[in-house]
Amino acid sequence: xTTTVVHSVGTASRDYSTWTAWYAAAPLNLVTADQLWRGEGxxxxxxxxxxxxITVSGSTVTDATRYLLMTSASGQGYRDNAGTxxxxxxxxxxGVGLRWTAGYGAIISDAHALVVxxxxxxxxxTVATNYPPxxxxxxxxxxxxxxxxxxxxxxxxxxxxxxxxxVCMRGSTFSGTALRPTSNSPGVDHFIxxxxxxxxxxxxxxxxxxxGGDGFPVVSDNAVFGFTTPFAGxxxxxxxxxxxxxxxxxxxxxxxxxxxxxxxFTAQFQTSTDAARDWRPTSGGALVNNGTRQQTYTxxxxxxxxxxxxxxxxxxxxxxVAPVAPAAQGQGAGISPSVAAAF
Amino acid sequence: MAEILFWAAAQRDLVPVRKSDFVWTEGDVxxxxxxxWPWGRMxxxxxxxxxxxxxxISSDGLQDLVEDEVNRIGGxxxxxxxxxxxxxxxxxxxxxxxxxxxxxxxDDRDVKRVLSWRRxxxxxxxxxx
Numbered sequence: 001x002t003t004t005v006v007h008s009v010g011t012a013s014r015d016y017s018t019w020t021a022w023y024a025a026a027p028l029n030l031v032t033a034d035q036l037w038r039g040e041g042x043x044x045x046x047x048x049x050x051x052x053x054i055t056v057s058g059s060t061v062t063d064a065t066r067y068l069l070m071t072s073a074s075g076q077g078y079r080d081n082a083g084t085x086x087x088x089x090x091x092x093x094x095g096v097g098l099r100w101t102a103g104y105g106a107i108i109s110d111a112h113a114l115v116v117x118x119x120x121x122x123x124x125x126t127v128a129t130n131y132p133p134x135x136x137x138x139x140x141x142x143x144x145x146x147x148x149x150x151x152x153x154x155x156x157x158x159x160x161x162x163x164x165x166x167v168c169m170r171g172s173t174f175s176g177t178a179l180r181p182t183s184n185s186p187g188v189d190h191f192i193x194x195x196x197x198x199x200x201x202x203x204x205x206x207x208x209x210x211x212g213g214d215g216f217p218v219v220s221d222n223a224v225f226g227f228t229t230p231f232a233g234x235x236x237x238x239x240x241x242x243x244x245x246x247x248x249x250x251x252x253x254x255x256x257x258x259x260x261x262x263x264x265f266t267a268q269f270q271t272s273t274d275a276a277r278d279w280r281p282t283s284g285g286a287l288v289n290n291g292t293r294q295q296t297y298t299x300x301x302x303x304x305x306x307x308x309x310x311x312x313x314x315x316x317x318x319x320x321v322a323p324v325a326p327a328a329q330g331q332g333a334g335i336s337p338s339v340a341a342a343f
Numbered sequence: 344m345a346e347i348l349f350w351a352a353a354q355r356d357l358v359p360v361r362k363s364d365f366v367w368t369e370g371d372v373x374x375x376x377x378x379x380w381p382w383g384r385m386x387x388x389x390x391x392x393x394x395x396x397x398x399x400i401s402s403d404g405l406q407d408l409v410e411d412e413v414n415r416i417g418g419x420x421x422x423x424x425x426x427x428x429x430x431x432x433x434x435x436x437x438x439x440x441x442x443x444x445x446x447x448x449x450d451d452r453d454v455k456r457v458l459s460w461r462r463x464x465x466x467x468x469x470x471x472x
């Protein structure tokens with residue numbers, strides 16, 4: 001029976017003060033040790049770094065049930081604190097956040113043994129990052145708020161799964177790729193239910209999801225906006241299972257069927273400009289009710305742990321939640337009109 | 344001042360997947376932090392780790408100790424192993440410091456010694472340049 005070994009990570013008398021030390025303490029062979037090595041971040045302070053947090057480099061032997069897991073402790077993540085009516089974007093005051101603050105390099109590199117779930121990650125420097133990519137080789141990214149201000153290069157490189165994530169490319173210019181699948185592995189990588197965007201007031205550029213020589217991932221229920229090429233490579237080569245994606249380009253440039261094409265970017269999100277960005281879907285947008293159920297990957301919840309529709313989920317990381325009407329006077333406290341208006 | 348957390352002995356339970364060089368080795372620095380860093384409970388008592396406070400040294404000046412070794416091939420970058428450099432802890436002075444405890448405040452003389460123990464790791468056999 002696999003033992004889940006939980007350690008706290010934070011700077012207020014936790015087990016480890018850095019993710020690097022948490023990883024360094026893990027057994028080299030988690031299969032032999034029969035352990036799932038789980039790090040639970042505490043938002044004692046934002047985790048900032050100018051050097052690579054984790055380079056697993058294949059040293060840790062893992063399998064499907066015994067691996068490294070970075071997540072937030074109960075009550076410490078943005079899922080616990082951001083609230084469903086708040087803007088959907090990186091905000092370290094709302095939950096555990098990891099931010100790269102200077103220079104050039106990888107936040108997480110060659111981490112095939114690592115799953116990241118429910119964290120915020122920001123590559124907060126305007127640099128051209130040809131290599132190494134800031135996030136490389138991670139086995140799975142689930143329910144993460146991820147932003148980058150890089151101007152070129154790949155951002156998330158060779159992930160196995162990217163599910164329910166917001167990926168926002170905020171560089172003043174951008175000529176790179178937000179998500180690049182594992183090389184020569186068609187159908188192995190799954191990018192499901194993500195919002196992959198570049199703010200509408202920044203010049204369109206780069207690629208949202210790449211295909212081609214890099215392999216072709218299964219892409220489903222992704223909202224991809226603001227890129228010159230939302231989906232790169234021969235569209236017909238994307239594997240079966242792709243579809244129900246949304247973008248501003250024509251239908252022939254989006255993989256799979258049942259896509260939402262030729263959409264107006266700014267009409268799909270609460271605020272699509274950089275400074276005030278809020279990537280929650282709008283009520284009248286085409287993302288709502290046009291997804292397909294992906295319970296195997298999403299467990300029928302969205303990035304905020306809000307239940308998704310089991311019949312017609314919203315495309316993208318965030319499920320559309322209809323505002324609750326304010327209660328009539330004398331009938332109890334509803335949410336304020338200003339909050340309701342934000343939906 | 345800076346504080347370093349490092350391996351005083353090589354990582355154990357060795358079952359390397361591809362290359363033994365991926366594991367942490369003696370003298371590898373795990374992290375460099377500012378003076379007064381709030382170390383975690385496990386960091387302060389790990390049997391194979393030590394923490395040294397280096398008087399008069401900025402954390403920026405020690406970042407070379409936490410750089411990983413990478414190879415660039417055809418425009419691609421691959422991580423080869425943890426850390427390009429390490430602290431050579433083979434001297435009697437180093438062994439004496441390690442024996443003094445988990446957390447040490449080093450004086451000027453010892454800081455100079457520690458800085459002189461920085462080494463670049465040998466090139467891996469079969470490494471493509």
